[in-house]
Amino acid sequence: MRIPLLDLKAQYLTIKEEIDRAIFDVLDSSVFILGPQMKTLEKEIAAYCGTEEAVAVGNGTDALVLTLKAFGIGPGDEVITTPFTFFASAETIAQVGATPVFVDVDPITLNMDPALLEKKITSRTKAIIPVHIFGQMLDVERIMEIAARYDLKVIEDAAQAIGAEYQGKKAGSIGHAATFSFFPTKNLGAYGDGGMIVTNDKDLASQLRMLRFHGCKIKYYHDEIGYNSRLDEMQAAILRVKLRYLDTWNEGRREKAKVYDELLKDSPIKLPGRDPSAKPIYHLYVLRSSRRKELMEALNEAGIASAIYYPVPLHLQHAFDNLGYHEGDFPVAEKACQEALAIPCYPELSRAEQEEIIRVIEGVHRGK
Known part of the structure; x- marks a missing residue:
């Protein structure tokens, strides 16, 4: 798959x-x-x-x-x-x-x-x-x-x-x-x-x-x-x-996010943080894991795409060296860049595909 x-x-x-x-x-x-x-x-x-x-x-x-x-x-x-x-x-x-x-960013919503x-x-x-x-x-x-x-x-x-x-x-x-x-x-x-x-x-x-x-x-x-x-x-x-389809598609993404939320709620992985006053559209469904590299490799082996958003915070980009920032200046953002991983979340994604994604994620975090 x-x-x-x-x-x-x-x-x-x-x-x-x-x-x-x-x-x-x-x-x-x-x-x-x-x-x-x-x-x-x-x-x-x-x-x-x-x-x-x-x-x-x-x-x-x-x-x-x-x-x-x-x-x-x-x-x-x-x-x-x-x-x-x-x-x-x-x-x-x-x-x-x-x-x-x-x-720096909020540790829950980023x-x-x-x-x-x-x-x-x-x-x-x-x-x-x-x-x-x-x-x-x-x-x-x-x-x-x-x-x-x-x-x-x-x-x-x-x-x-x-x-x-x-x-x-x-x-x-x-x-x-x-x-x-x-x-x-x-x-x-x-x-x-x-x-x-x-x-x-x-x-x-x-x-x-x-x-x-x-x-x-x-x-x-x-x-x-x-x-x-x-x-x-x-x-x-x-x-x-x-x-004309945007609201329907956004609702479809929210439905896929609910499936992930429910099936991963007992996992040690961090689910996307929410502000209760916000209604998100899940442009990306971004997990956070201290075992991101291992998780990404397992997903890739299973034929499941994932992506890092973002590998380097902006204050540590070489293009901004002249601004004089250093590692540790924005610890929440820096940690997010070490842990964040986006997994598939779009309206056309099937329940079977989501269950396969979750199986791989749980396998990594349960040491299987």
Whole structure:
């Protein structure tokens, strides 16, 4: 039995006719950039997230860069984020010339720990980028309260969390802005790169639309130096089809997570931590084990895919050597990087496949 970490082909086959029709409609229209599919997707994503505006861009990394630029963040500024996340969350801060400042994570949820946030704020701090890791939203309103006291911007990095909720509010609906990635493996994934920024600030949205198109509002008239970051019509059309299924797919992931939770509840392995106020979407189902290497090898031998998220915390990445961090500075994040392992969790996963995965996991932890 071979079980992938994510089966995109199985997903495609469930909606093949709609996807194929959407692609051929774009081909037939011969409109490929900044067309009606993208503009309609922007409206649909804004409505889904509960925001006034949505701005489609080339990818999730660009979404962060453009948002930081639109807020005027650059050299000499500091932006606070988490060391336990994908590199782009901090890379983009450096790309605009600002300095990433890290805050350790909560030992249960692995999201940024708000209790540690305020002590990291300085006169140079301009923004906070909380990350909803693995599809579990954190308490952004608490972070907004702290930000308000210091006049800081809050940019939700919701790349892994479209559809996740906290106390009934969707990811992206609370911060001053939020960014999403539509990388193919995301819960709402394109068949290539794609990204989106959502906000309730119409002026910010206007600035973002200018930045994504070479800094111009009118073609060939450039008000500032911008970027070339546009979601193409093909990807927008595909995402519009998939958006209609997103809630169903997210619920399917929650159901698979419940099976793991129930069948592994007596195992010595650590299950994903939850905030009881959050409704996660399980972009990844991440276990934690002190025997990760052995567990990964056993899964691989059984034909079961797994993956480490993340092997090195951001403060220990060589690219950030200049920041002067050392091992031990963020112990919770560092331990998570030593123990975390994602196992398959997607709607098309069968009960038999889950039971086989659990059999292998239990075999390792029972010494079999």
